Amino acid sequence: MKEKVVAINRVAKVVKGGRRFSFSAIVVVGDGNGTVGYGLGKANEVTDAxxxxxxxAKKNLVKVPLYKHTVPHVMEGKYSGGFVLVQPAAAGTGVIAGGAMRAVFESAGIKDVLAKSKGSSNPHNVVKATFDALLKMRDPMQIAQQRGITLSQVFNG
Structure with missing residues (x-):
């Protein structure tokens, strides 16, 4: 499993003697082959968080459809104030995406994708909106089964 720390945030609790600091971390894990998950950890030390x-993140793994190392089709994702647009790219394009989205795509094993983050730039919202977009995607085999047609008919219309 590949592990990527998306963001670490220092949070303060005001107590009688002043401020008590702790840390929250949002982490993305994936096998690089279509399985990916995100998790939030909070602790008094960065390493513990x-x-x-x-x-x-390992408890919340999901399978996303891949099609030739990219995403199958254009999709928009939304979570709270975060909006993302994800679209497939030709082989060799690379991952063209912002920081939080890049971590999700690289962990999932998506090598060629064009993505744009709109709205909130909060890493929590962007990661969750990216997952929303990826989970709404359908691969060609799934579409063929739902429509009751062959795979070649899906591609040729």
Missing amino acids: IAKGIDD
């Missing part, structure tokens, strides 16, 4: 985030 990352470890908790990795454990949480």
